[in-house]
Amino acid sequence: MVPPAELLNFFRNEDYFLIATHMSPDGDTLGSSLALSLALQKIGKKTFLLNNDMVPKEYAFLPGYERFHTFENIQDSGYRLQDFKRIVLIDCNDLDRVTDDKSWLSNFNLQTSAVIDHHETEKPFGDIRWIIPDSPATGLMIFYVIKALGVDLSEDMAINLYAAIAVDTGNFRYGNTTSEVLHVAADLTDAGARPHIISTELYESWTESRFRLFIKTLNTLQIEDGIAITTVxxxxxxxxxxxxxxxxxxxxxxxxIKDINVSVLLREIDDNYYKVSLRSKDSINVARVAAAFGGGGHKSAAGVRIKGDIETVKAKLIKQIKSE
Amino acid sequence: MVPPAELLNFFRNEDYFLIATHMSPDGDTLGSSLALSLALQKIGKKTFLLNNDMVPKEYAFLPGYERFHTFENIQDSGYRLQDFKRIVLIDCNDLDRVTDDKSWLSNFNLQTSAVIDHHETEKPFGDIRWIIPDSPATGLMIFYVIKALGVDLSEDMAINLYAAIAVDTGNFRYGNTTSEVLHVAADLTDAGARPHIISTELYESWTESRFRLFIKTLNTLQIEDGIAITTVxxxxxxxxxxxxxxxxxxxxxxxxIKDINVSVLLREIDDNYYKVSLRSKDSINVARVAAAFGGGGHKSAAGVRIKGDIETVKAKLIKQIKSE
Known part of the structure; x- marks a missing residue:
């Protein structure tokens, strides 16, 4: 994976970068943004980290997480959104993934925008676009950007990138865990990332309340024809x-469970209104299942909101999944 | 990690090796034994794979698993135990870890024995001993043996070694996940191991019955002062x-759960008789807790059998853990 020269020159030639994550930020967008920010600082650049939402508490172990600003507190920094001329979108590829608040969107006043992402694109946003849908994580792409800029990986950069890659590969369990992922994870560990400490933060830091909710959720498990349904x-x-x-x-x-092909979780949002999450293991395309009800997502992870009483919603979902 | 010359010469100079796992075999002892056997065959040697127990069904995906013989079916192969002159113990370091059946032990009639293991030793068994307690897995040691013998890693060897290392590092989550582990895992993936397929076999192949038992077990969860207790x-x-x-x-x-320092599982063996498993996260030494009741184990994973009614057993354990 070789970052385009245009992207590297953008980082080398400009001085101040607004780095933005996607809404509902996850470990990949946060860790990637932080690592890029740290690397650009190393070569004398200024960066401003922007996040629509607060950093979720489970990611408060990422070095530098406290440097993120939300739209609401940009002004505390002495800046206004319209002061930023160069933006880099990380792990997303359009401004409407950065925020869905139209009042903020209208305040962007950009001269140059760059996009570093591994999601499929829907719109052609970005003067400089480096988008690799086959990349297991945006964190992997940032690793190569940092290398190409000639910056030595610091321990803090390594922790952020390791966390980014761990989250998007299911800690090296998903189908996107290539040998490249493991080689890079090894290099990040050489640079100071501690796999055990990071995985403890990511996977062994639940509250007792959350674990109690987990048990209650498992108690709702119903299985029908390889489809698991749980409800919250x-x-x-x-x-x-x-x-x-x-x-x-x-x-x-x-x-x-070996024989489960699709797992469905229904969360009650309101009376007779459910947020549905779908995950599949093998050949079943749950994006198409979600699309049938107006939702969307990826082949193996999708979501949709459906109105109706719970038994009707379940029956509709099962029927749709079976037709795939 | 460099295998001793004496061990390599043993493999180069002899022709027929009995390769033995430890009782209640896990992924490390099985995968390591199979990979070594495949490598020795590549340089023209014969091997015979010996296992006290049947290969557990969850490891039936390891290439070559069907080549294991139990003591009972050695004779089907046309051999007797006393015919084998050279033995290699894998992931254990004494014959009494290979079997606890004294009638079999008395049938061994060895000329040379070698030991490749990462457990602490209690007895000085073995003419040739390569024991590295700091090694994350025996699989890692076998990787270096294969390299040192000049054998190209086949896909089947790589799958066996990847599974061995994954099992003993908690799929790269435990404290023993060093950069060396990740570098080797990457090399094994280059040689044909598929992380996603192996982790699906290891972690997503439960029966529905097992998952139902898991839910029932979680429903017994009690928490007291950072100690979690579940019962089966x-x-x-x-x-x-x-x-x-x-x-x-x-x-x-x-x-x-973040605040849990020790997890205890009690399995009812008989009326008022429990098999106790202990796991700790941080500083608490559960081997000492187990030892107080006549059991044993490692600092972070130990076990013991205790007689008594369940509430008394729980109370005794909690008191002992708190005194650590």
């Missing part, structure tokens, strides 16, 4: 004093 | 049509 109600959240954030990744667990 | 009764096994093998690794799950 508002009552369950209230009983365990948890929030929807705590449900993150629960949908993956029933995949532990 | 004979009734729970009967209700889910599962066996004690299915409980493997359940004790690790409550460690997902």
């Amino acid at each position: 109600t508002r009552k369950m959240l209230a009983e365990t004093s948890t929030s929807p954030d705590d449900i993150e990744n629960f949908v993956s667990y029933p995949r532990t | 009764t004979r009734k729970m096994l009967a209700e889910t049509s599962t066996s004690p093998d299915d409980i493997e690794n359940f004790v690790s799950y409550p460690r997902t």
Whole structure:
């Protein structure tokens, strides 16, 4: 993976970069942004880290996370959004993935924009575009940018990139875990990332409340024809004093069962209204399942919101999955 | 890690090797033995793979697993145990870890024995001993043996070694996940190991019954002062049509909770008789906890059998853990 010369020259020739993550930030967008920011600082550049949402508490171990600004607190820094002329979008490829607040979007006043991402594109945003849909993580691309800029990897950069890559490869379990991923993870460990410490932060830092919600969720498990269905109600959240954030990744667990091809999690948003998460193991395309109800996503991970009483919603989903 | 010349010469100079795993074989002893056997065959040697127990079904994906013989079926191969003159113990370092059946032990009639292991030794067994307690897995040591013998890694060797290393490092999550581990895992992937396929076999191949037992076990969770206690009764096994093998690794799950320092799982063996598994995260030495009741193990993973009614057993364990 070789970053384009145009991108490297942009970093070499300009002085001040607004680095922006996608909404509902995950480990890849956060760790990648932080590592790039640290590397650009090393070659004398200034960076400003922008995040629509607060950094989720589970990512507060990423070195430098406190340097992120939300739109609301840009002004505390003495700047206005319209002061920033150069932007780099990380792990997303359009401004409407950075924020869906139209009042902010109208304040961008950019001269040059660059995009570094591994998602499929829908719009042609960006003067400089480096988009590799086959890259396992944006963190891997940032690793090569840092190398190409001739910056020595610091321990803090290595931790951020290791976390980014670990999150997007399921800690080296997903199908995108190539030998390149493992070679780079090894190099990051040589540079100071500690796999055990990072994985403890990522996977062994649940609150007891979250674990209690997890048990309650597993207790709702129904299995039908290779489809696992679990449900989280508002009552369950209230009983365990948890929030929807705590449900993150629960949908993956029933995949532990060999014969499960699709795992579905329904979260009750309101009376007769459900947020549906879908995960598939093999050949079933859950993006198409979600699309049938107006949702979207990737082949193996998709989502949609559906209205209806729970038994009807389940029956519709099962029927649609079986037709795939 | 450099294998001793004496060990390499043993492999080069002799022709027929009995390769033995430890009892209750895990991925490291099985994968390491199979990879060594395949490599020795490549340089024209004969090997005979010996296993006290049957290969557990979850390891039936390891290439060559069907070549293992148990003591009972040695004679089907046309040999007797006393015919084997050269033995290599893999992932253990004494014959009494190969079998605890004294009638078999008395049949060994060895001229030369070698030991390749990463466990602490208790007895000085073995004419040739390569024991590295700091090695994350025996699989890593076998990787270096194969390299030193000048054998090209085949895909089958790579799969066996990758599985061995994955199992003993918690799929690159435990504290023993060094950069060397990741470099070797990357090399094994270059040689044909597929991380996603191996981790699916290791972690996403549970039966539905096992998952139902898992949920029942989590429902017994009690937490007191950073100690998580879960229980599996004979009734729970009967209700889910599962066996004690299915409980493997359940004790690790409550460690997902940040504030849990020790996780304890009690399995009812008989009336008022429990097999206790202990896992710790940080500074607490559970080997000492187990030793206080006559058991043993490592600092972060230990076990013991205790008699008594369940509430008394729990109370004794909690008291002992708190005194650590």
